[in-house]
Amino acid sequence: MITTVDNELIAQAESGIQAFLDEQRDRGLIAGSYYDDAVAKTLPNLRKWLFADELDTISPGLRDGLREAINKKQWEALANAYARDVSFGTGGIREKMGATRDVVLRLKEEGIHASIIKGPNTINDVIYLLTAAGTAKFGIERTPKLSKIVIGFDSRVRGAEFARAIASLFLAYGYTVYIFDEACMYPSVTYAVPRLKADIGVFISASHNDFRYNGYKLSCQNGSQFDPVERDKLYHQYITQVKFTDIKLTPLDQAPAGKLWFLGGQPSIDARTITDGALAGLPLADPLPEAKSAYVGCEDRIIDMHTLHYDHIKTFLLRGDMIKNAEKPLNIGFSAFNGSGRKAVPQLLGEVGFKDVTRIMALDALDGMFPAFCSDPGKEQQPDPGDWRAADIAVAAFKEENPGKWQDLDMIIGTDPDADRCGVIVKVPDNQKAAYPHPGTGQPRDYTLISADDAWSLILWYRFQFDIEKYGCVQDVEKKFIALSHTTTDLLVCTARKFGVGVLKTWVGFAQLAAGTRAIWDLHHDTGTPGLTEGTRLPVYDEGRTSPDQAVCNRSIHSWEGMDDHARCINVGALEQSNGFSILGAPPKDDRSLGEGGHVRDKDGTFAAVLVAELAQYAKLAGKNLLDLLDEKIFLDPEIGLYVTHYEPDPIDGEYEGLSGYTKKRGILDKAEDLFVNYASRSLTLADMKVMGATSYRTGKYDAINWPGFPDEGYRFYFDEQRRSHLTIRPSGTSNALRFHVQLFGGHPTSDKLVSRKAELRRACVKVVEDVRALIGAGV
DSSP, rough: OOOOHHHHHHHHHHHHHHHHHHHHHHTSSSSSSHHHHHHHHHHHHHHHHHHHHTTHHHHHTTTHHHHHHHTTTTTTHHHHHHSOOOBBBBEEEEEOSSSSHHHHHHHHHHHHSSOOOOOOTTTOHHHHHHHHEEEEHHHSSSSSOOOOEEEESSSTTHHHHHHHHHHHHHHTTTTTTEESOOOOOHHHHHHHHHHTTSSEEEOOOOOOOOOOEEEEEOOTTSSOOOHHHHHHHHHIIIIIGGOGOOOOOOGGOOOTTSEEEEEEEEOOTTTOOOSSSSHHHHHHHBBBGGGGGTTTTTTOEEOOOHHHHHHHHHHSSOHHHHHHHHSOOOOOEOOOTTEEEEEEEEHHHHHHHHHHHEOGGTTTSSSTTTTOOOOOOTTOOOOTTSSSHHEEEEEEEEHHHHHTGGGGGEEEEETTTTTEEEEEEEEEEGGGGGGSSSTOOOOOOSSEEEOOHHHHHHHHHHHHHHHHHHHSTTGGGGGGEEEEEEEEEEEHHHHHHHHTEEEEEOOOHHHHHHHHHHHHHHHHHTTTSSSSSOOOOOOOOOOTTTSTOOOOOSSSEEEEEEOOSSSEEEEEEEEEEESSOOOOBBOOOOOTTTOOOOOSSSHHHHHHHHHHHHHHHHHTTOOOOOOHHIIIIITTTTTTTTTEEEEEEEESOOOOOOHHHHHHHHHHHHHHHHHHTTTTTTTTTTTEOOOEEEEEEEOSSTTSSOTOOOOOOOEEEETTSSSSSSSEEOOOOSSSSSSEEEEEEOOOOOOHHHHHHHHHHHHHHHHHHHHHHHHHHHOO
C-alpha cells in the first residue's frame, strides 16, 4: 500500500537524485544521452519498486532498504541502482550485489533479503527471480517445450541461497529441477546438462570478478550458451516483459514427487544406480555429511555427477601410465582462489597418478569475499588465475605454509571461483630470468605466470606430437581444426598449420568459439559427407568480412586458414587468451549432446589443469620445464617462430565506476576511433614502431546497449605488412571497461639470441600499451 510517508520519500528522492544527476552533468561526468536516459529512467524505476506491495512477500526488507537509503540521501547509490537495467550479455547477466565491502558483508551476514539498496541495475534476489521467471516462461512456451533444468552455484556470497530460490521458482513453473548440493564448478553444470538430457543450465557466479559481483549464466540443452537468435528472443520477449506478479515459488521441501533431484554427494558405498526411467544406470550418491539439512528429504535422490564428470575428463589423458610410473614425479601446488575447484582439481590430479599435490590452504576455503585479495574501496581486486598479482598471492601463501618446499616445487595450478579458467605458475630457469621479469617491478624473479597463449600452444604441440610418435602422423589430420578467438596468439595458428590442422578464428568469448565450431559441424551435416561436397568452397573471411567494403563483420567468424575445401569437422582445441580451454570434438549425434569425442562446450579449468599437468610431467621426465619446452619446440621451430603477447585491462580491476563510467568509456573510445581514422595522416607510432595499417571490428551485437556502430570487437593497429604484429583496443560490450592486446612477431632468432629477443619484445609490448593509453586517455 502506498503511504503518505512513501509519497514524501519519493518526492525527496526526486529532488535529491535530480540534483545529483545535474551536478554530474555540469562536471562533465555524465554527458549526452547517458544523462537523458538516467533522468528518464531512475525515478520511474524507483517509484515502481518502492510502491510494489508484492515485494514485501518476494523480498522482505527490500522496501525498507530503499526507505533507509532515501532518508540517508544516498543519491549516487540509488541513481546507479535505478538508472538502467542489468545488461544481458552473451551468457546472461552480471553486476554488483553491492557497491562496497560493507554492503556485501551485510548481505553475507543477513541473507538474500537483507535491507540493502536493491534495484534493476544490481544483482539481488528480485532480479534473479525476474530473470528466472522470464527463462521459465520462455521454456514452457517454446516448441518443443523445455521442462528440465540444472542449477549450480560457486563460492560467491549467498550463492547457495540464491540458487535455492531460483530452484523454487522453476518448481513452481512445473520444471524438473536438478540442483547441486554444494558449491560446484561451472563446467559441472555444462557437463550435467547434456549428460542428464536437461534443457537449460543456470549457474550463479560472476566468474573471476571481484567480491562485489554475482551473475546468472545460462546454458542451453547441449551445455553451450544459447545461440544469438534464441538468446535475443529469450531476453526481449520474455525477460524484459516479466512482472513481479510472475514470481511464484514452491519451497523445495514441497516439491512434487519426482520433480527435485540433487547433484553431487559422495560416491555411494554400495554402488547404487538409478534403476528405471530416462536416468536409469546413472550412479546414485550418498549425502554429504556437512550438507544433510540441504536435501529436504531427498537423500535417496542424489546423482553422483562429479564422478561422471571426472571420469569423462580422464579419457583425454594421452600418457596415463607415464604419470603413474614417473621416476621423477611432478610436484604440484594448487590454489582454488577460494572457489569451487578446491575439491575437484586435487582429487582429479590424485586419481590420475600425481602423488604430490599441495593445496594452498589460505586460498582453499569457500569464501566469496576472497579475503586474500584487496577489498578496499576503489582498489577491489579480482581473483583471476590469469593475473600476475594473483600469482604473487599464491606463491607467497605457498611459501608461508610450506617452509622448505618451494625449492622442489615444479608448478602451481590455479583456478578461478567457478573453475572455468586455469592459470599456471612455473619456475624460471636462471638463464631465462631476463625474459620473464616481474610485471609490477620489472625485476628478475624465479617464477612466472605462463600466459594461456603459451600454455595452450604447448598443449596443442604435445597432443599432435603424441600422434606422430605413436602413429607416424596426426590421425585424421584432414578432418581436424582448432578454434581460437582473434585476440589469442598466432602461435596457435602456426602450430596447428605446421601439423596440417585447420584454423578457425572467431570473435572473443567461448560462446563464439562454440558457435563457430557448430557452424563447421552444421556444414558437415548439411552436405551429408565428411566435410563439404566436392568443389564447394567456404567463403573467404578476412578480418570478419567477405569483402573489404563490408561495414559490419560476420557475427561469429573473424577468419580461417586451411578450412576452405577440406573435410574439417573435428575440433581438437577451443582456446582463449583469457585462460579458457576445451576440446569440442566431432559433430554430436544430436543437438542435446557433447561433440563426439569432445568435452564440454564451454571452458573448463579443471580439464585444462589435468592436461597441463600431464604436459609438465612429460617435460620433467625429459629434463625440462615448460619454458624450456616452449623455446625448443615452439619458438625455435622454423615453421613457427617467436610470438610474444601482452594483455592489460583498463581499469586493472572491475570497470569504470557508476553512471560516469559510461561517459568515460565513450570518451576513450571516441579518441580510439579518431586514432583509427587518422593513423596514416598522423604518422602514428607506438613504442617507436610505425603503424602500417588499421581496421575496426563491428558486428552489431552490442549496438542496442551502447550506440550504432559500437566497435564491439575493437580497433586493430598493425605494425607490419604481414599483419603478424599488432595492437587491439577492445571494449567490453556489457560493462564499462577496455582491453589492450598486443602481439609482436620476433622472427626466428637463434637459440643464443632467443632470451634477449623475448625480453626486448616484452618491453616493447608494455611500451605500446603505455603509449596508446596516453593518446586515448585510458588509465588516467
